[in-house]
Structure formats: C-alpha cells, structure tokens
Amino acid sequence: MSPLPSDDEQGLSPELEERLRRQLDRVQPLHTSPRYATVRKRAIALRLAPAAIAVTLLSLLALSAYAETGSPNPVVWSQRVVTVVAPPKASPTPTQVPPASHHESPTARPSKAPEHPESPQPSERPEPTESPEPRESPEPSESPEAGSESSGGSTSDSGGDGRS
Amino acid sequence: MPESYQPGSREDFDRLYRVAYPRVYRTVAAILADPAAAEDCTQDAFTQAFQAWDRWRPDAPAEAWVHRIAVNRAISHRRSARLRGVGEVLRRLGRPGHAPDPADAVVQPDLLKALRAIPPRLAAAIVLRHYHGYNNREIAAALGVSERTVGTRLRKAADLLRSELEPSFSLEVVEAFPSEPDESFAQR
Numbered sequence: 220m221s222p223l224p225s226d227d228e229q230g231l232s233p234e235l236e237e238r239l240r241r242q243l244d245r246v247q248p249l250h251t252s253p254r255y256a257t258v259r260k261r262a263i264a265l266r267l268a269p270a271a272i273a274v275t276l277l278s279l280l281a282l283s284a285y286a287e288t289g290s291p292n293p294v295v296w297s298q299r300v301v302t303v304v305a306p307p308k309a310s311p312t313p314t315q316v317p318p319a320s321h322h323e324s325p326t327a328r329p330s331k332a333p334e335h336p337e338s339p340q341p342s343e344r345p346e347p348t349e350s351p352e353p354r355e356s357p358e359p360s361e362s363p364e365a366g367s368e369s370s371g372g373s374t375s376d377s378g379g380d381g382r383s
Numbered sequence: 384m385p386e387s388y389q390p391g392s393r394e395d396f397d398r399l400y401r402v403a404y405p406r407v408y409r410t411v412a413a414i415l416a417d418p419a420a421a422e423d424c425t426q427d428a429f430t431q432a433f434q435a436w437d438r439w440r441p442d443a444p445a446e447a448w449v450h451r452i453a454v455n456r457a458i459s460h461r462r463s464a465r466l467r468g469v470g471e472v473l474r475r476l477g478r479p480g481h482a483p484d485p486a487d488a489v490v491q492p493d494l495l496k497a498l499r500a501i502p503p504r505l506a507a508a509i510v511l512r513h514y515h516g517y518n519n520r521e522i523a524a525a526l527g528v529s530e531r532t533v534g535t536r537l538r539k540a541a542d543l544l545r546s547e548l549e550p551s552f553s554l555e556v557v558e559a560f561p562s563e564p565d566e567s568f569a570q571r
Contacts, residue, residue, distance in 0.1 A: 231541050235548075236513045238494050243514050246495075248408045249418055253400050254426040255433035 388445045391437040400429055403446040406515060407453045413495060413510045414457040414503040417464075424460055428453035447517070447525035454507045454526065461503055497547035505540035512537055 231239065284296040386402060388395040407428065412421040432439070432449045439448060498506045504526060511517040511525055519530045526533065 230537055231509065231513050231544065235494070235544070239498075239510070239513050242494050243409045243413065243510070246409050246412045246418075248405055248425070249422050253397075253404075253429065255396075255400075255430040258430050258433070 386445070388439075388441065390439045390441065396433055396436050399445050399449070403449055404429065406446065407449055409514065410450060410507060410510045411453050411457045413498045413514075414454070414506050415461060415464075416496075416499050420460055420464070421457070424456040425453055428456050431456075443524035444521060447521050450507075450511065450525040451527055454503070457507075458503045493548065494544075497544050500547050501540060501543040505536050505543065508533060508536045509540045509544065 230236070281293075284293075284299075285291055288295050288299045290296070386399070388399055404425065408421060408425045411424050411428075412418065415421045415424065428449055431452050439445065498509065507526060508522055511522045512519075517525065519533045522533045522537075523530045526536075528536075
C-alpha cells in the first residue's frame with residue numbers, strides 16, 4: 220500500500236490522464252489472430268526435419284547400393300564396398316610382379332603361401348581381383364617369351380615353310 | 384490483474400492472449416507510431432512468451448511479464464527504425480524532401496504523438512500507470528527495474544510530456560476563449 224500515495228504524486232494530471240485514456244481507447248488492434256499457434260506447428264516441423272532428412276538420405280543410399288549390387292542384402296553391399304576399395308592397394312603389387320616374376324617368382328610363391336592359412340578370406344579376395352590384372356601382366360611378360368613362342372610359331376611357319 | 388494462470392497450460396495462455404493482447408498492443412502503440420509495427424512487436428512478444436510459457440513463474444503477473452517482453456521489443460524496433468531513418472536522411476541529402484502531410488497532424492492525437500517523442504521506457508511507464516492502472520510494483524515487474532526507478536521515470540516522463548504538450552495547451556486556451564475574433568482567425 221505504500222507505493223500508491225507516491226504514485227498519485229508522480230504521474231499526470233487528471234485531465235491528461237483522461238485524454239490519454241480517450242486516445243488510447245481509440246487505438247484498436249489490427250489483427251488479433253494469435254501468431255504463436257502457427258509458430259508451435261513450425262517448431263514441431265523443425266524438430267522432425269533432421270530425422271526426415273536422415274531417413275531420406277539413408278533410403279537414397281540404400282537405393283543406390285541396391286542399384287549398384289543388384290542385391291537387397293546389406294552384407295553384399297559391404298562386400299562390394301570392400302572389393303571396390305581394396306584394388307587400389309592390391310594393384311601396385313601386380314605391376315611390380317612382372318619384373319619380380321623373372322627373378323623372384325619361385326621365392327614369392329612360398330612367401331604368400333604362409334599368409335593363406337592365417338587369413339583365408341582377405342587373401343582369397345585379392346586373388347579374384349588380381350585375376351584380371353595378371354591377364355594384363357602376362358602380355359608384357361609373355362612378350363619376351365612370346366618371341367620364343369613366335370619363334371616357335373615362326374618355326375612352325377618355317378616348319379610349314381620347310382614342310383612346304 | 385487478479386487473473387491466475389498455470390505455467391505451461393495451453394488454455395491458460397489462450398486466455399492470457401485474449402485478455403492481455405489489446406492492452407499490450409495499446410502500450411506498444413503508445414511507443415511506436417506505426418500500427419503494423421506495433422502489431423508485429425506485440426505478436427512477437429506473445430510468441431516469445433508462449434515458447435517460454437513452461438518456464439514462467441507466477442511470482443509476477445503474467446500480463447506484466449508479457450508487457451516486459453513487448454516493451455523491450457518495441458524499444459529495439461524503435462532503435463532500428465531510428466537508424467533506418469538516419470540512413471534515409473543521408474540518402475536524401477541534396478534532394479528536395481517530402482513536405483509533411485498536414486492530414487497526419489490532424490489525425491494523430493497530440494498526446495500519443497508526445498508519448499512517442501519521449502524515451503520509450505518513460506512512455507511505457509506512463510501508459511502502464513495511467514492507462515492500465517498498474518501500481519509501482521507491477522510497473523517494476525513489467526519493466527524489469529526497481530520501484531524507486533519507476534518513481535523516477537514517472538516523474539521524468541510527466542515533465543517531458545508537459546513540455547511536449549505546452550504548445551497545444553496554449554492553442555487550446557486560445558480556442559476556448561474565442562472572444563477576440565482576429566486572434567482566433569490568426570491562429571487558424
């Protein structure tokens with residue numbers, strides 16, 4: 220109750236107060252539909268947005284993996300990823316193999332042989348991936364030998380010639 | 384101000400909106416000249432209050448709490464509007480300016496014009512005290528200041544308003560006593 224007497228001393232005169240009432244009573248809100256109700260809905264949508272984005276990304280990834288591998292099994296997708304990622308590591312060795320194959324081909328085979336029992340699966344997987352590349356490697360390696368074969372062919376030709 | 388509300392209750396907030404929206408709007412309209420800006424600030428204040436409605440503590444009246452948010456919004460809006468106005472003046476330097484519309488002076492009530500000319504915290508204190516009937520404690524809660532500061536602001540606001548309204552007072556005196564036709568014609 221103590222502030223009230225001092226309130227009366229502090230403010231406007233009664234005439235001014237009456238004018239203020241009249242003028243502010245004339246001020247009417249333009250639009251009274253609550254805006255906070257729509258904000259609530261937006262807030263819920265914003266909360267769900269990260270989950271929706273994550274689900275969309277996952278489904279896109281699954282679809283692309285399915286299209287790539289042709290299998291709906293995620294294990295196959297992971298195997299495919301391993302086979303796609305692994306060859307760059309394995310590819311330098313076959314390029315070095317042809318020069319080494321001339322000198323160390325007998326020793327290299329025994330060194331690989333002990334690895335097979337320790338890790339059967341990883342050692343088996345590079346072999347099919349390397350299988351296309353050795354197809355390339357025999358060509359340069361065969362080129363010196365092909366000379367002998369071609370010489371053999373030539374011999375056969377010459378033989379043919381000789382026969383003829 | 385005897386309304387009681389439960390924090391977090393949607394129905395209570397709707398009730399608070401229905402009761403307090405026109406009152407808060409009028410307070411903001413006494414600070415801002417633009418009705419659309421006043422509505423924006425009031426709606427934003429209710430939105431902010433709604434988002435914090437779970438955390439509201441009924442140690443202060445809910446309407447005073449919303450008033451506090453709305454007045455702060457109006458103050459920041461007025462500050463940015465003033466900065467925009469300075470930029471506009473700088474842009475128009477050297478060009479022929481627009482003359483003020485005489486119709487505005489007729490339509491705009493003089494007391495509201497004077498309220499918008501004084502600092503917004505002082506204008507808010509005047510409206511809360513003399514229009515909404517808040518006491519000093521409620522004004523202190525609404526403006527986030529001490530009761531002593533409220534008293535100081537009210538005195539200062541009343542002084543500033545009187546000085547703003549002095550020309551119109553003299554005009555009213557002349558119009559109230561039209562015994563001297565020449566002088567009244569000269570005023571008109």
